[in-house]
Amino acid sequence: MLNPEVSRLLNEQVNKEFYSAYLYMAMANYYADQNLSGFEHWFVIQMQEERDHALLFRQYLLNNGAQVTLTEIAAPENSYADFKEPLTKALEHEQYVTESINTIYEAAYQSRDFRTMQFLDWFVKEQGEEEKNAGDNIKKFELFAGDPKGLYMLDNEFNARVYAAPSLVLD
Numbered sequence: 800m801l802n803p804e805v806s807r808l809l810n811e812q813v814n815k816e817f818y819s820a821y822l823y824m825a826m827a828n829y830y831a832d833q834n835l836s837g838f839e840h841w842f843v844i845q846m847q848e849e850r851d852h853a854l855l856f857r858q859y860l861l862n863n864g865a866q867v868t869l870t871e872i873a874a875p876e877n878s879y880a881d882f883k884e885p886l887t888k889a890l891e892h893e894q895y896v897t898e899s900i901n902t903i904y905e906a907a908y909q910s911r912d913f914r915t916m917q918f919l920d921w922f923v924k925e926q927g928e929e930e931k932n933a934g935d936n937i938k939k940f941e942l943f944a945g946d947p948k949g950l951y952m953l954d955n956e957f958n959a960r961v962y963a964a965p966s967l968v969l970d
Contacts, residue, residue, distance in 0.1 A: 837958030
């Protein structure tokens with residue numbers, strides 16, 4: 800049985816991950832409207848990953864006898880000042896998610912919930928990758944996107960991203 804505080808935080812994380820998916824779909828829509836299909840593609844894949852993360856948290860709760868409580872998902876930002884702003888907002892959001900997962904980890908540690916800590920280890924590693932990818936996207940944009948040919952090449956690079964389902968095994 801999960802500690803009530805850990806269960807509450809895990810439930811909140813389900814909703815935060817669904818919000819992340821919603822946010823990244825809005826970013827994909829922004830880039831689609833700007834005719835940057837590679838940027839759009841990158842964020843659609845990001846949306847799929849976040850949706851899958853929500854489902855992993857959901858399944859973990861269910862596997863451990865906890866009730867899953869879904870709450871309303873807020874509407875994300877739909878307009879941006881320029882092509883770079885969604886990239887910057889994505890990094891800020893990933894840092895927020897990292898902080899949230901760290902909070903759950905701390906609660907699990909405090910309650911000596913080693914199973915949840917082990918489950919969260921995958922997400923801790925994943926968040927490191929998410930923050931690095933988001934930061935790299937900003938650096939690439941700053942390096943190449945000032946030139947129309949560079950923006951075109953970066954758009955093509957983002958279009959080559961391949962979706963890979965998470966490989967976390969739940970128990």
